[in-house]
Amino acid sequence: MxxxxxxxxxxxxxxxxxxxxxxxxxxxxxxxxxxxxxxxxxxxxxxxxxxxxxxxxxxxxxxxxxxxxxxxxxxxxxxxxxxxxxxxxxxxxxxxxxxxxxxxxxxxxxxxxxxxxxxxxxxxxxxxxxxxxxxxxxxxxxxxxxxxxxxxxxxPDASQFGIDLPPDVLHGIREEMDAKVLGAVKTANNDLVGRLYEAVQHFANRLYGEGNVRLDVADKVRELSALLPRLNFSDDPVLTEILAKTQEQLACYTGAQLKDDPLLRLNVAERAMEIEAQMAAFMGGPPPTLTREGDMPMLASASRLRLPCMIES
Known part of the structure; x- marks a missing residue:
């Protein structure tokens, strides 16, 4: 970096x-x-x-x-x-x-x-x-x-920090500033991923849940998928991959598409769980359990399906 x-x-x-x-x-x-x-x-x-x-x-x-x-x-x-x-x-x-x-x-x-x-x-x-x-x-x-x-x-930019101090002292201050910058970047990236994690987790739970799926089920994930790549100022490769996967595998579906297709809902929910696990690992936490038992019938072939995204305006 x-x-x-x-x-x-x-x-x-x-x-x-x-x-x-x-x-x-x-x-x-x-x-x-x-x-x-x-x-x-x-x-x-x-x-x-x-x-x-x-x-x-x-x-x-x-x-x-x-x-x-x-x-x-x-x-x-x-x-x-x-x-x-x-x-x-x-x-x-x-x-x-x-x-x-x-x-x-x-x-x-x-x-x-x-x-x-x-x-x-x-x-x-x-x-x-x-x-x-x-x-x-x-x-x-x-x-x-x-x-x-x-x-x-x-x-803060340590390279622009020039004051009248002995070189070894100034070098130590600049190293400390650089360390704080990297820590701030990690904090910011965890904030970014944390927002997406919460939205994706809620999205997956709604897809696995019983009953009718509301038409707004995908709205928050789609909204964040449009905004968060612009906030990824560090271009962290893992974070970039997470954002791209969310956009390509989750945010490309509308609520209407998910509401009308139970098989698609299950497949997209499993993808959401996989992305949840990757986000949890990025933030240094344990990955979530990759099942939601008791909420929706599991289809044996669902995890192998990769259905095409269909974007509607």
Whole structure:
């Protein structure tokens, strides 16, 4: 693995999403409950500061959740809290979509701020004696509690680390940096394989299970098979093989094809189990048992079948 090449294919990225929590711990209410039940430290009473009718606030939160889901799905685990690895292959797509989501977030926040006086009045009625004006920030304070910030930094490159230290000391620091880079790559690749492993395992279980197969049975595997090769910035050969097998042997089938053909379902499920075992070995875990007894009749010739993929639009 060429570390210098790696540093040009991935970057460090963070996404910070700020939203006012609209909840507040109420000391007085907690004390009243404790006194009524003659108990101490039995819980904490947290007030919801807005009613269920605060749709503009819910919209801000929903957009923030979509931005977080987009960022997490297109980036990989890193060994530093709050920082993830973002492959350059997906940077432009992610940055463009996050900019659009940030614009939606800002517009939704503006709508919520316009609704805020009315929503506070509604909460005053709903909370009755629990309402406390001090729980509610001013509009200026509230505005500062919302935001979406996307940032990137270069991936650490020991060859570019030049400071005024004795050569032997500097050499040791660079070796340590290189070791951390390789460890980060392993963490990222395990994250990538782990996502696929979970999807393929669920896919196989659904195919082996009794009853009708839903039309969406293959959707998650197909979605990941389209995305994950773009996140494979290290070009690890074993990982590349796993992704290719998943694409060629599992993701090429639609739910409709699998629903209508029990023999095809069994064959594809067995292929999924084989790929599961390869992924488990990649992550350093024990391979899964290559049978699913009691769920679907096993056909003696199924493991030798290799049915052609039939892709439908």
């Amino acid at each position: 060429n570390i210098t090449n790696l540093t040009s294919r991935v970057m460090l990225a963070t996404l910070n999403i700020s939203v006012w929590r609209a909840r507040r711990f109420d000391t007085r209410a907690t004390q009243e409950v404790e006194a009524k039940h003659e108990a101490k430290d039995i819980g904490r009473f947290n007030k919801r500061l807005l009613t269920d009718g605060a749709t503009s606030y819910k919209e801000v939160c929903a957009i923030g959740n979509r931005a977080r889901a987009l960022f997490d799905s297109h980036s990989l685990d890193y060994d530093q809290l709050g920082v993830r690895l973002l492959p350059t292959a997906v940077y432009m797509d992610v940055a463009e979509k996050l900019r659009a989501l940030r614009d939606h977030f800002d517009a939704a926040t503006a709508q919520f701020l316009a609704d805020y006086p009315r929503l506070k009045d509604e909460a005053r009625v709903a909370l009755n004696g629990l309402f406390d004006e001090a729980d509610y920030p001013t509009e200026a304070e509230l505005r500062r509690k919302f935001g979406v910030r996307f940032s990137v930094l270069p991936f």
